[in-house]
Amino acid sequence: MSQLSxxxxxxxxxxxxRPIFERIAAGAVARERDRALPHEPITWLKEAGFGALRIPRDKGSWGVSLPQLFGxxxxxxxxxxxxxxxxRGHFAFVEDRLNQPDSAERDRWFGRFVEGDLVGNGWTEIGPVALGDVNTRVTPLERGWSLSGEKFYSTGTLFADWIDVFARRNDTQGDVIALVSTHQPSVQREDxxxxxxxxxxxxxxxxxxxxxVEQAHLFDFADRFRYQTSFYQHVLLASLAGIGRAVARDATQGVRARxxxxxxxxxxxxxxxxxxLQVVGEISSLAFAVEATLLRATHSLQEAYEAHTSDDETLLTECNVLAEAEAGQAQVMASELVPRAATLLFNALGASDTRLSKALDRHWRNARTLASHNPVIYKARDVGNWRVNGVPPTSVWQIGNAREPERHGARA
Known part of the structure; x- marks a missing residue:
């Protein structure tokens, strides 16, 4: 068995x-203003091995912990x-491979990540898809699979070598994950x-x-790593925490230079x-609280990861429920505090700082967009239900068009 990360x-x-992050920050406002996709920053990160951070040391990479990754x-x-x-989709697929047993195929994926390959996300469909259904389908071929369908919210696919696609098999009707190479004309990506x-x-x-899709690149969805929902949420939490840090930075620099x-x-x-100064202190404190909450939640996530090799089902359940609950509590806090900090920023500055050239509005827009994922009202409800009634938080869910209720004839 390979080392744990x-x-x-x-x-x-x-x-x-950190020097790469500084280079990325130097061009962030210009990219936002010009709507220029960050292809070059993605390349810098790939070349530095950022996408392989979680790959174990005995497999040729960093072996970072989840607290380190999200930091x-x-x-x-x-x-x-x-x-x-x-x-987000890349690190989730890496995590899924980490949770699988040792195999030559898993090592091949590790090698791809160390070489710099990135994975995008293709799970969500919009349009005429009923709740619980998926229109994207895979059909068996003699030496692989044929994948057809359309996804939206396919985050990261424009920068990716592979796409992690949620689909349904035409032969068995089972839900699967298909890893499809983007380096083929039958995959079309739009910005x-x-x-x-x-x-x-x-x-x-x-x-x-x-x-x-190669034969070995189709996986049963039921085998996906157990803490995946809280893992996905942690990427959004880290993004919100980073926005809080950026708001505190811009408030400090703006007041100092004004x-x-x-x-x-x-x-x-x-x-x-x-x-x-009080406003700047409030902003800094809000950012600090969100970052501290994120860090606390990452430790239960790491425990869920380290427990995945155990045969103790009670331990596995306890670790995964706690990771999900703490991610939900962190989301409730971050979704409230970071947009508030991004609004307070303008109390510390002035009307001239609302100019498009400064792009300071991006902090609130980005925070509010991130906070709209995985509805926070249901996270708060789940946490309350867990605390009061011991009901585990929702860990697998779907979105789609509501089915029409059955209509019964009118009573006489």
Whole structure:
């Protein structure tokens, strides 16, 4: 059995990746203003081995723990909040491979990740798909599978070498995950994501027109790693925490550099105005609280990962329920506090800081967009139901068009 990924040198990680994050941050405003997809920053991360962070050391990479991974993702989000979400599908598929038994096929995937291959996401469908159904289908061929369908919210696919596609088999009607190479003309990717936030995540439409899937690249969905829902949520949490850090940074730098002052202010310069300083302190505290909450939640996620080799079903259930519950509690807090911090930012600055050239509005737009994923109202309900009634939080769910209720004849 290969080593578990339980940690790497924090100093080495910081020395390797923080300079890259700084380069990414330097171009973030221009990319936002020009709607320029971050292909170059993605390349920098690939070349540095960022996509292989979780691969164990005995398999040729870093072997970072989940607290370390999400700490780095929050730093990356501070530089550009689009990038962690663009890599969300990739890190989830890496995690799924980590949770599988040792095999030559798993080692081949590890080798691809170490070489820099990235995985995008293709799970969600819009349009005429009923709740619980999936229109994307795989059909068996003599030496593989044929994949046809259309996905939206296909985050990260524009930067990916592979796409993790949720589909249904035409022969058995079983739900599966198909890993399809993007390097074939039958896979079409469009940059048509039109959300008001997270504009550069590559989350548009992907079409599969009888795309080829290798025989070994089809996996039963039931075998997916057990803490996947909380893992996906942690990427969004890290993105929100990074936005909070960016808001605190921009508030601090903006107040420090501001020369204009109101006649009815409390000092001759903004950086000495007690009320303005209070706002900056509130923003900093909100960002600190979200980051601390994220860090706390990552430890239960790491415990769920380390427990996956156990045969103790009671332990596995306890670890996974706790990871899901703590991710939900963290989401409730982050979804409230980070948009609030992004709004308070403008109390510390002035009307001139609303100019498009500064793109400071991106912080609120991005935070609000991230907070709209996996409805937070249901997370809060699940946490309450878990605390009061001991009901485990929802860990697998679907979205689609509601089915029409059965209509019964009117009573006489």
């Amino acid at each position: 339980t940690g790497a040198s924090q100093q080495t990680l910081i020395a390797t990746f 780095l993702l929050s730093e990356l989000a501070e530089a550009d909040a689009n990038l962690p979400q663009a890599l 048509d994501w039109d959300g008001f936030g997270q504009r550069l995540t590559g989350s548009g439409t992907t079409r599969f027109n009888e795309a080829f 020369s204009r002052m109101y006649s009815h202010g409390n000092a001759s310069v903004s950086r000495q105005d007690a009320q303005v």
